[in-house]
Amino acid sequence: MDRGTGGRVVSVTLERPPPTPPPLRARSGGILEWITTTDHKKIGLLYIGTTFLFFLAGGLMALLMRIELAEPGLQVLTKNAYNQLFTIHGTTMVFLFIAPMGLGLANYFVPLQIGAPDMAFPRLNALSYWLFLAGGATILLSFFASGGASAAGWTAYYPLSGPQGSPGPGVDLWIMGVLLASASSVMTAVNLMVTAFLLRAPGMTMWRLPLFVWNMIITSLMILVSFPPITAGLSLLFIDRHLGGHFFDPASGGSVVLYQHLFWWFGHPEVYIMILPFFGIVTDIIPVFSRKPVFGYLGFVFASLAIAGLSMSVWAHHMFTTGAVLNPFFSMMSFLIAVPTGIKFFNWIGTMWGGQIRFDTPMLWCLGFMLNFLLGGITGVMVASPPIDFAVHDTYFVVAHFHYVLAGGSLFGIFAGLYYWFPKMTGFRLSERTGKAVFVLVFVGFNLSFFGMHLLGLRGMQRRIADYPADVGWTWLNQIATLGTVIMGIGVVLFAWNVLEAFRGRRPAGDDPWEGYTLEWSTTSPPPEHNFTWLPPIRSERPLFDWRQRDKDMGAEEVRK
Amino acid sequence: MRTATKMFAFSAFFSLGVGTIYWLLSHERAGAVLLLFMFLAPLFIACYLLLRARRLRLPEDDAEGRPGEGAGVDIGRFHAASLWPFVTALGASLAVLGAVYGRWLALAGGTVMAAAVVGLMRESRG
Amino acid sequence: MRRWAAVGLVGLSACAPEGASSQGQDISDLYRVFVYVAIGVGAIVYGLILWSAIRYRRRSDALPKQTRANVPLEIVYTALPILIVLGLFVLTFRVERDVDRVASEPALVVNVSGFQWGWRFEYPESGISVVSTPSEYPTLVVPAGETVRINLSSNDVIHSFYVPDFLFKRDTVPGQPNRFDLLIPEPGRFRGACAEFCGVDHGEMNFWVDALPATEFDAWIEERAGAS
Ligand SMILES: [Cu+2]
Ligand SMILES: [Cu+2]
Numbered sequence: 005m006d007r008g009t010g011g012r013v014v015s016v017t018l019e020r021p022p023p024t025p026p027p028l029r030a031r032s033g034g035i036l037e038w039i040t041t042t043d044h045k046k047i048g049l050l051y052i053g054t055t056f057l058f059f060l061a062g063g064l065m066a067l068l069m070r071i072e073l074a075e076p077g078l079q080v081l082t083k084n085a086y087n088q089l090f091t092i093h094g095t096t097m098v099f100l101f102i103a104p105m106g107l108g109l110a111n112y113f114v115p116l117q118i119g120a121p122d123m124a125f126p127r128l129n130a131l132s133y134w135l136f137l138a139g140g141a142t143i144l145l146s147f148f149a150s151g152g153a154s155a156a157g158w159t160a161y162y163p164l165s166g167p168q169g170s171p172g173p174g175v176d177l178w179i180m181g182v183l184l185a186s187a188s189s190v191m192t193a194v195n196l197m198v199t200a201f202l203l204r205a206p207g208m209t210m211w212r213l214p215l216f217v218w219n220m221i222i223t224s225l226m227i228l229v230s231f232p233p234i235t236a237g238l239s240l241l242f243i244d245r246h247l248g249g250h251f252f253d254p255a256s257g258g259s260v261v262l263y264q265h266l267f268w269w270f271g272h273p274e275v276y277i278m279i280l281p282f283f284g285i286v287t288d289i290i291p292v293f294s295r296k297p298v299f300g301y302l303g304f305v306f307a308s309l310a311i312a313g314l315s316m317s318v319w320a321h322h323m324f325t326t327g328a329v330l331n332p333f334f335s336m337m338s339f340l341i342a343v344p345t346g347i348k349f350f351n352w353i354g355t356m357w358g359g360q361i362r363f364d365t366p367m368l369w370c371l372g373f374m375l376n377f378l379l380g381g382i383t384g385v386m387v388a389s390p391p392i393d394f395a396v397h398d399t400y401f402v403v404a405h406f407h408y409v410l411a412g413g414s415l416f417g418i419f420a421g422l423y424y425w426f427p428k429m430t431g432f433r434l435s436e437r438t439g440k441a442v443f444v445l446v447f448v449g450f451n452l453s454f455f456g457m458h459l460l461g462l463r464g465m466q467r468r469i470a471d472y473p474a475d476v477g478w479t480w481l482n483q484i485a486t487l488g489t490v491i492m493g494i495g496v497v498l499f500a501w502n503v504l505e506a507f508r509g510r511r512p513a514g515d516d517p518w519e520g521y522t523l524e525w526s527t528t529s530p531p532p533e534h535n536f537t538w539l540p541p542i543r544s545e546r547p548l549f550d551w552r553q554r555d556k557d558m559g560a561e562e563v564r565k
Numbered sequence: 566m567r568t569a570t571k572m573f574a575f576s577a578f579f580s581l582g583v584g585t586i587y588w589l590l591s592h593e594r595a596g597a598v599l600l601l602f603m604f605l606a607p608l609f610i611a612c613y614l615l616l617r618a619r620r621l622r623l624p625e626d627d628a629e630g631r632p633g634e635g636a637g638v639d640i641g642r643f644h645a646a647s648l649w650p651f652v653t654a655l656g657a658s659l660a661v662l663g664a665v666y667g668r669w670l671a672l673a674g675g676t677v678m679a680a681a682v683v684g685l686m687r688e689s690r691g
Numbered sequence: 692m693r694r695w696a697a698v699g700l701v702g703l704s705a706c707a708p709e710g711a712s713s714q715g716q717d718i719s720d721l722y723r724v725f726v727y728v729a730i731g732v733g734a735i736v737y738g739l740i741l742w743s744a745i746r747y748r749r750r751s752d753a754l755p756k757q758t759r760a761n762v763p764l765e766i767v768y769t770a771l772p773i774l775i776v777l778g779l780f781v782l783t784f785r786v787e788r789d790v791d792r793v794a795s796e797p798a799l800v801v802n803v804s805g806f807q808w809g810w811r812f813e814y815p816e817s818g819i820s821v822v823s824t825p826s827e828y829p830t831l832v833v834p835a836g837e838t839v840r841i842n843l844s845s846n847d848v849i850h851s852f853y854v855p856d857f858l859f860k861r862d863t864v865p866g867q868p869n870r871f872d873l874l875i876p877e878p879g880r881f882r883g884a885c886a887e888f889c890g891v892d893h894g895e896m897n898f899w900v901d902a903l904p905a906t907e908f909d910a911w912i913e914e915r916a917g918a919s
Contacts, residue, residue, distance in 0.1 A: 137654070187657075203625075206625055207629070211568075229607070313583075317587070327867070329591075354764075385729070390787050391783065
């Protein structure tokens with residue numbers, strides 16, 4: 005397979021591993037190399053590193069808020085500072101951590117999993133990353149703007165985000181940051197789709213794609229249809245703020261509810277944009293550690309497609325209490341989304357059933373993912389019922405629900421992916437013992453943080469308040485939540501240590517530490533430029549498993565002779 | 566590519582169905598228009614794939630394909646390194662900051678971006 | 692197993708507050724059904740996950756049976772959830788219809804408007820107006836046992852009229868008036884708050900709802916109407 009590479013030609017010899025490892029092209033690791041890189045692996049690493057830093061920033065904001073909420077009264081923050089913190093915390097976790105972490109991991113592993121030398125449009129890929137970084141920097145640095153960062157909530161509802169509601173430049177910087185980040189996401193989505201459709205290795209038919217790749221295709225589809233309306237909506241918001249527009253201003257014939265439609269048209273699919281990549285990762289990991297193929301491959305793909313379709317038609321379940329939308333329609337569609345999501349659980353259970361499950365760190369995170377996400381899914385069905393939503397909307401019940409989905413689900417999926425692929429990306433092995441300690445801390449801390457919030461919500465504690473009365477019985481639940489957040493924070497710090505220690509310890513990981521199934525494990529760790537010098541024949545969704553079995557069968561035959 | 570075509574066609578007609586039901590039940594315009602566009606956009610891609618890529622027979626889609634088939638097919642250029650994406654993003658971020666902090670910044674950003682796009686194009690040709 | 696399930700049921704139903712309004716009671720009943728279904732489904736799925744994690748942990752290097760799919764089973768686990776959610780939808784639909792029903796002739800109409808950061812309760816029939824003051828949360832006084840129409844509006848940003856004990860909230864949306872009916876069977880005093888984030892003092896937009904016996908309510912109206 006000869007592929008023109010800007011003058012140079014990568015030639016790939018096939019069928020048998022080469023006797024010597026391929027020479028890594030030695031180049032200076034200077035900053036210019038990172039700025040000019042178009043290598044999907046380097047861009048992937050940049051994404052993963054940057055999003056992780058944003059995660060630390062967003063986590064720090066959460067910690068500050070939890071410390072403030074540990075006691076009634078205002079101790080460490082002003083109300084305004086608190087409002088800025090939850091606005092930017094939400095924005096950071098959604099736009100700058102979870103979604104782009106999925107895209108970053110996809111950047112690194114989609115080409116590897118399909119046997120491609122790079123992404124289809126490497127320079128566009130680099131542009132995506134730099135736009136994302138610019139967007140993130142704009143949002144986070146807006147804390148230093150005059151008047152501080154946006155304090156209108158990550159949803160930036162009009163009129164609160166309008167010229168009277170939020171006069172300072174905070175909201176403007178927020179709009180611009182989100183616009184940059186969403187432009188970046190759209191570009192990456194196009195890039196991923198074209199890559200997955202056109203750069204697959206021969207024999208890698210669509211129905212042999214690893215499920216992570218399938219879910220990234222479907223995630224990209226959702227990005228393509230959901231981001232343009234938010235881009236339009238935020239542009240209209242900017243026009244209303246500064247250029248005399250009245251799109252959302254009811255006094256001049258605009259509609260406040262229109263903003264919510266545009267926002268949630270994007271906002272709900274975004275939830276699935278943030279979870280599907282990690283469904284994919286978990287579904288790649290569980291079979292490997294259960295030593296079985298995934299149970300119900302086709303069902304899984306169709307379930308993902310159904311989620312994508314349905315998730316575009318449930319947006320107004322965030323607007324049940326506005327009295328302005330057709331509640332039963334959105335309620336029914338939201339209930340239906342539980343069905344394909346449930347199918348995935350049965351895929352995972354069916355895969356583990358009868359297997360030989362090894363609980364190394366990646367699999368532990370997958371188990372945590374399933375346990376947490378299940379509760380988030382169940383409460384999701386509850387809040388999809390408008391009367392129940394009348395009770396719990398905008399209370400801590402909803403906060404608990406979506407943190408079980410996004411932190412208990414996506415974050416655990418991210419950790420699963422990082423522990424699974426760290427040896428591939430760096431060539432080094434993480435300490436399993438430290439990894440397990442990180443898991444225990446984060447799992448316990450997470451559940452302490454968020455389980456009690458269901459009760460807080462049922463007892464009437466509304467979201468987005470810096471202070472609460474002392475006589476309503478919310479204090480002890482808030483204290484437990486704060487304690488949980490601190491434990492989670494310790495877990496994250498220990499994770500950072502885990503990574504640093506692996507770089508210092510330099511224990512070689514080998515090419516295939518987990519006996520993986522997919523093509524990324526057939527190349528070196530880390531993979532060379534343009535990824536492969538050898539590929540096994542691809543006859544199923546687990547080419548490497550087939551290849552190992554063939555070796556074993558041949559070995560057995562020789563023994564019999 | 567038939568799977569891709571089907572996927573886009575599915576999204577298009579799913580939205581058409583949902584959009585029709587939604588409009589009939591609610592007569593609410595914002596959502597109906599959004600769903601209409603979610604019908605048209607994937608439909609456009611599906612039609613393009615149907616017309617353009619029907620004859621495209623990729624070795625990727627050959628279930629018996631072996632690694633090595635398709636060798637020598639020019640699938641495009643992979644630029645090893647380029648500074649222009651970085652510069653483009655720099656220009657773009659200056660331009661949007663200009664929308665907040667003043668026209669001069671937008672002008673500077675626009676200029677940088679234009680220069681970077683020219684750079685990208687020259688690189689592609691060279 | 693059964694004992695634990697019973698403990699769980701009691702615990703969870705305890706955290707479903709009883710609705711203090713008749714609409715809230717409907718919602719509370721619906722919530723309880725959802726909790727029971729959730730416990731049933733959760734018990735099965737959690738049980739399956741934990742069972743397979745424990746039972747099938749690695750014990751040998753033997754390659755397990757490579758099962759790829761089981762179509763009848765997949766049909767079952769697709770169809771059953773569809774039936775469950777259809778059932779839940781029917782219940783939801785009926786309860787929402789009851790909760791949103793507005794009487795043609797309510798006993799009392801109150802116009803409630805939210806503003807940054809307080810509430811104004813106006814009684815158009817008697818000309819009474821109650822407004823937040825910097826030192827005190829306002830009280831919405833209504834008769835117990837009678838249907839009260841609440842009209843919601845706002846002139847600045849979106850707020851949300853929320854009384855936890857009624858298990859109910861509805862947004863006050865600028866340019867889009869909302870309304871709902873409230874029937875509080877027993878007299879009582881309930882805490883209310885703004886649920887939609889509306890700026891710096893969002894957390895301070897509290898109020899009280901006093902449901903008075905009919906005679907006391909009439910006396911209150913007389914007193915206030917005379918005062919103004
Ligand atoms: Cu949603
Ligand atoms: Cu308010």
